């Protein structure tokens with residue numbers, strides 16, 4: 496099981512500071528969608544250059560023209576690129592094809608997918624690398640989480656790795672770990688804490704002990 500640090504509400508210098516603080520405890524650094532909107536793929540490039548030993552995920556949430564967008568994110572240094580599960584199959588196939596060419600990985604974000612079980616089976620058959628259930632900020636605000644959806648994808652996904660994101664905190668991490676996803680994605684649960692290093696260290700310990 497791996498830990499991904501999601502950076503959403505920072506600029507590039509702040510992102511570097513944050514990663515420096517917790518780098519020994521995380522496996523993947525996510526350059527979040529808001530950061531890419533504000534700073535462009537330069538954020539991916541600068542973080543990869545500053546921390547070459549960490550994997551970098553570009554949270555592009557691709558919806559169309561996937562081949563081109565995966566190519567650009569790969570050129571910037573991304574190891575993993577996200578695409579939306581609600582995208583057309585043609586778009587998913589384009590992303591997978593380009594990622595294979597660039598020797599990168601595709602993570603599908605299941606945000607807003609209504610039939611999690613059915614779509615997860617289809618995406619698994621399309622050869623994506625990760626399938627991630629995700630409660631976005633807007634549904635977190637009304638008390639939702641992805642625990643049930645995580646159990647669903649764990650049951651039906653046979654080839655892809657499973658991942659979970661959305662409002663995970665130190666207190667809820669043990670419940671997530673019980674479901675045994677391959678990847679746990681945490682943003683505010685680390686970045687919004689006073690002692691980020693201590694929280695990341697404890698999350699790392701819990702995740703590695705499984």
Ligand SMILES: O=C([C@H](O)CO)[C@H](O)[C@H](O)COP(=O)(O)O
Pocket residue numbers: 501502503525527528529554630631632660661662663680681682683684
């Ligand atoms: O993908 C995300 C969200 O849509 C904003 O871009 C976040 O990175 C993801 O939800 C993880 O962050 P937290 O919910 O703060 O853990």
